[in-house]
Amino acid sequence: xxxxxxxxxxxxxxxxxxxxxxxxxxxxxxxxxxxxxxxxxxxxxxxxxxxxxxxxxxxxxxxxxxxxxxxxxxxxxxxxxxxxxxxxxxxxxxxxxxxxxxxxxxxxxxxxxxxxxxxxxxxxxxxxxxxxxxxxxxxxxxxxxxxxxxxxxxxxxxxxxxxxxxxxxxxxxxxxxxxxxxxxxxxxxxxxxxxxxxxxxxxxxxxxxxxxxxxxxxxxxxxxxxxxxxxxxxxxxxxxxxxxxxxxxxxxxxxxxxxxxxxxxxxxxxxxxxxxxxxxxxxxxxxxxxxxxxxxxxxxxxxxxxxxxxxxxxxxxxxxxxxxxxxxxxxxxxxxxxxxxxxxxxxxxxxxxxxxxxxxxxxxxxxxxxxxxxxxxxxxxxxxxxxxxxxxxxxxxxxxxxxxxxxxxxxxxxxxxxxxxxxxxxxxxxxxxxxxxxxxxxx
Amino acid sequence: xxxxxxxxxxxxxxxxxxxxxxxxxxxxxxxxxxxxxxxxxxxxxxxxxxxxxxxxxxxxxxxxxxxxxxxxxxxxxxxxxxxxxxxxxxxxxxxxxxxxxxxxxxxxxxxxxxxxxxxxxxxxxxxxxxxxxxxxxxxxxxxxxxxxxxxxxxxxxxxxxxxxxxxxxxxxxxxxxxxxxxxxxxxxxxxxxxxxxxxxxxxxxxxxxxxxxxxxxxxxxxxxxxxxxxxxxxxxxxxxxxxxxxxxxxxxxxxxxxxxxxxxxxxxxxxxxxxxxxxxxxxxxxxxxxxxxxxxxxxxxxxxxxxxxxxxxxxxxxxxxxxxxxxxxxxxxxxxxxxxxxxxxxxxxxxxxxxxxxxxxxxxxxxxxxxxxxxxxxxxxxxxxxxxxxxxxxxxxxxxxxxxxxxxxxxxxxxxxxxxxxxxxxxxxxxxxxxxxxxxxxx
Numbered sequence: 001x002x003x004x005x006x007x008x009x010x011x012x013x014x015x016x017x018x019x020x021x022x023x024x025x026x027x028x029x030x031x032x033x034x035x036x037x038x039x040x041x042x043x044x045x046x047x048x049x050x051x052x053x054x055x056x057x058x059x060x061x062x063x064x065x066x067x068x069x070x071x072x073x074x075x076x077x078x079x080x081x082x083x084x085x086x087x088x089x090x091x092x093x094x095x096x097x098x099x100x101x102x103x104x105x106x107x108x109x110x111x112x113x114x115x116x117x118x119x120x121x122x123x124x125x126x127x128x129x130x131x132x133x134x135x136x137x138x139x140x141x142x143x144x145x146x147x148x149x150x151x152x153x154x155x156x157x158x159x160x161x162x163x164x165x166x167x168x169x170x171x172x173x174x175x176x177x178x179x180x181x182x183x184x185x186x187x188x189x190x191x192x193x194x195x196x197x198x199x200x201x202x203x204x205x206x207x208x209x210x211x212x213x214x215x216x217x218x219x220x221x222x223x224x225x226x227x228x229x230x231x232x233x234x235x236x237x238x239x240x241x242x243x244x245x246x247x248x249x250x251x252x253x254x255x256x257x258x259x260x261x262x263x264x265x266x267x268x269x270x271x272x273x274x275x276x277x278x279x280x281x282x283x284x285x286x287x288x289x290x291x292x293x294x295x296x297x298x299x300x301x302x303x304x305x306x307x308x309x310x311x312x313x314x315x316x317x318x319x320x321x322x323x324x325x326x327x328x329x330x331x332x333x334x335x336x337x338x339x340x341x342x343x344x345x346x347x348x349x350x351x352x353x354x355x356x357x358x359x360x361x362x363x364x365x366x367x368x369x370x371x372x373x374x375x376x377x378x379x380x381x382x383x384x385x386x387x388x389x390x391x392x393x394x395x396x397x398x399x400x401x402x403x404x405x406x407x408x409x410x411x412x413x414x415x416x417x418x419x420x421x422x423x424x425x426x427x428x429x430x431x432x433x434x435x436x437x438x439x440x441x442x443x
Numbered sequence: 444x445x446x447x448x449x450x451x452x453x454x455x456x457x458x459x460x461x462x463x464x465x466x467x468x469x470x471x472x473x474x475x476x477x478x479x480x481x482x483x484x485x486x487x488x489x490x491x492x493x494x495x496x497x498x499x500x501x502x503x504x505x506x507x508x509x510x511x512x513x514x515x516x517x518x519x520x521x522x523x524x525x526x527x528x529x530x531x532x533x534x535x536x537x538x539x540x541x542x543x544x545x546x547x548x549x550x551x552x553x554x555x556x557x558x559x560x561x562x563x564x565x566x567x568x569x570x571x572x573x574x575x576x577x578x579x580x581x582x583x584x585x586x587x588x589x590x591x592x593x594x595x596x597x598x599x600x601x602x603x604x605x606x607x608x609x610x611x612x613x614x615x616x617x618x619x620x621x622x623x624x625x626x627x628x629x630x631x632x633x634x635x636x637x638x639x640x641x642x643x644x645x646x647x648x649x650x651x652x653x654x655x656x657x658x659x660x661x662x663x664x665x666x667x668x669x670x671x672x673x674x675x676x677x678x679x680x681x682x683x684x685x686x687x688x689x690x691x692x693x694x695x696x697x698x699x700x701x702x703x704x705x706x707x708x709x710x711x712x713x714x715x716x717x718x719x720x721x722x723x724x725x726x727x728x729x730x731x732x733x734x735x736x737x738x739x740x741x742x743x744x745x746x747x748x749x750x751x752x753x754x755x756x757x758x759x760x761x762x763x764x765x766x767x768x769x770x771x772x773x774x775x776x777x778x779x780x781x782x783x784x785x786x787x788x789x790x791x792x793x794x795x796x797x798x799x800x801x802x803x804x805x806x807x808x809x810x811x812x813x814x815x816x817x818x819x820x821x822x823x824x825x826x827x828x829x830x831x832x833x834x835x836x837x838x839x840x841x842x843x844x845x846x847x848x849x850x851x852x853x854x855x856x857x858x859x860x861x862x863x864x865x866x867x868x869x870x871x872x873x874x875x876x877x878x879x880x881x882x883x884x885x886x
Contacts, residue, residue: 025623025625026625032623036565038535062554064651069633074630075630076623076630078653080653080654081562081565082558084528085559085562085566088528088529089531092535093536109587111505115525116525116528119524119525120528122481123529142649143648143650144554145646145647145648178522182475185517186516186517187516187519189516205586206506206582206585210505210507210523212522
């Protein structure tokens with residue numbers, strides 16, 4: 001392993017959906033089928049690899065999301081590749097970039113998950129990562145024979161045991177188990193095979209896994225849960241967190257909390273990299289970037305935006321005048337910080353109700369909009385002030401937004417010594433500066 | 444679709460394990476890790492594609508097979524890639540060859556299976572096939588939380604409903620559902636989306652699938668079951684059968700039986716292609732081919748071979764003199780045809796007990812051993828006399844056995860007009876001459 005230098009950013013590319021912004025597929029020059037065209041995705045993955053990205057990251061859903069048809073029929077995410085099918089294909093046409101797939105612990109069997117990630121790790125020669133999710137979307141349950149969704153606490157209990165089984169299966173074989181001795185005919189050393197025999201409250205799995213230990217020992221463990229149970233699971237198991245902290249102050253609080261939890265769990269701070277999602281719009285001037293974002297937001301359907309606005313305000317916004325300013329609204333029990341942020345945003349940018357709705361319906365989280373220098377400034381500040389260890393980048397539109405990031409922002413980060421100019425190692429663990437885990441059954 | 448000319452062979456390559464012969468990994472010059480080296484598999488897949496093979500076929504197991512450690516430690520199959528991880532990777536580095544993966548209906552969820560095969564079919568632009576198995580290996584159950592194996596009839600009942608759910612999910616979207624209208628913002632036409640709402644004795648699956656209808660409508664449906672229940676399921680659903688008929692007469696009987704069942708099910712005979720597994724050893728002379736096979740067999744461990752011999756005889760052979768001839772054995776209730784075949788083989792080739800055991804422990808099924816002309820003669824006879832529609836080729840050793848088949852046998856078949864010189868179409872259905880299924884929910 002080649003540890004990454006201190007003080008450098010780690011960058012993931014959030015690629016499912018390829019553009020989180022709901023209007024981006026309609027942007028002039030954009031690929032409307034970017035989400036679902038292998039040739040496009042291959043080209044994008046190779047560009048990201050030229051930009052030395054740590055990883056290509058795929059979120060996932062196990063259902064077509066349950067939205068009113070008026071909004072659903074406008075969603076470019078209803079058809080997407082399955083992550084564990086797409087990433088092996090991208091592994092075959094790239095050489096260094098990490099490949100992180102989401103897989104649910106609620107709607108899978110641990111034997112399949114252990115095997116598929118091990119297989120991806122071998123095919124990619126050590127570039128796999130597993131984003132562990134417990135799947136909060138209740139529609140998924142209906143595709144897997146359950147009438148009601150599995151309750152939150154139960155999902156996390158199952159998730160924790162699922163992780164134990166999967167990592168135990170990955171350790172089925174010592175790293176040097178396979179002798180392949182042509183003379184004697186001995187293919188492996190039986191003393192280097194461990195049968196897991198797991199019997200727990202949720203799972204009963206004998207093992208061993210029918211594939212050699214992954215190249216990385218274990219694929220990199222990624223998580224995104226922000227709840228109390230999610231944070232605790234991450235503190236015990238995660239090596240990367242895909243965070244959703246909208247401001248630097250939020251990022252600092254979250255990172256400090258996670259570092260405290262790590263210390264309690266007996267782990268070093270640098271054994272976990274925290275990467276907030278960041279929606280990035282690049283322009284040659286601030287005005288150009290802002291104009292791009294205005295155009296993007298204008299392509300969001302008003303009905304979709306209204307739903308997001310109503311949630312953020314804790315108040316039904318459908319009766320508001322779309323072309324007027326945000327009216328005064330009575331207080332509620334909903335999140336005050338969320339409402340205050342929306343009111344402040346409307347005032348700061350002088351947005352109509354329609355524009356505000358479209359902004360939130362496009363993408364309402366952390367956004368960096370400006371020139372490459374301005375975006376690099378923000379990233380540097382987050383890094384230096386302890387807000388994150390890098391970012392999971394959400395591109396504004398494809399291919400241009402991604403090409404601009406790799407062609408303009410990455411060189412600026414490299415000039416500042418904040419980002420690698422070439423890969424130092426070959427595995428995702430190398431890129432992230434993470435240790436290779438020891439095999440729990442073999443010294 | 445370009446229907447394949449009548450009277451042509453269809454050829455699959457049986458690639459998991461890469462060599463079914465248990466001694467082949469030790470053959471001089473063979474790749475001991477062929478089963479588990481992506482660079483090797485890529486090279487082999489590309490060679491098969493140069494040879495215009497219909498498909499790369501992967502069997503599968505959901506466990507390390509339960510053998511005595513003395514035999515297990517000699518097996519090159521204990522570590523293998525997962526088919527649905529390897530085939531997308533091979534799709535990215537090939538252009539025409541079909542890609543058939545095995546997936547079990549007993550240890551999977553139909554939503555995952557439908558989605559992964561649809562994803563593979565899109566990534567490969569229409570080259571996916573699903574080999575439906577119900578998994579007879581009882582060790583698999585122990586890796587999936589079951590104490591006892593699922594009973595045979597129950598497995599087939601579940602398999603039949605599983606198939607209905609998967610094909611129903613593939614039909615979730617009309618072929619022309621996706622408008623991607625950048626002007627209006629309409630991504631798909633809601634009238635062309637069908638929600639399955641399946642509720643049956645085994646499964647309850649709402650749908651729709653979160654991926655567009657596969658390029659082939661449905662990936663090609665493959666089966667291998669030879670039992671009464673397996674044949675009936677195949678007659679109702681299969682488009683390719685991977686058969687295990689050891690002689691031409693067996694092949695003729697099996698094919699006639701399947702054609703009768705097809706007719707009863709209201710299907711045309713040419714909607715099903717029957718491909719027996721054929722172990723092929725190519726030599727420049729018959730003597731060279733036979734010598735290769737002798738060498739291969741001599742690399743099989745005697746203990747592994749004894750187990751196969753005892754099963755075939757219905758009698759424990761471990762007390763026999765390994766270097767003597769096969770002794771007289773008392774009659775039993777075991778299969779007489781299997782025993783008689785073994786006794787005849789020993790007499791015909793004048794084999795000792797050891798040689799006989801090693802032959803059966805290496806590969807005991809249909810074998811074609813000889814020059815390219817002799818092998819082409821046999822294949823032509825099977826085709827012309829109604830024994831099969833082609834073969835699923837098991838190569839003797841890798842890479843040489845595969846290279847020899849593509850370099851020497853394929854040209855001989857092409858010279859005779861029995862095999863394509865180039866792919867006429869682009870999809871696996873094109874190669875096999877199979878219709879694209881209509882969508883059951885949309886005209």
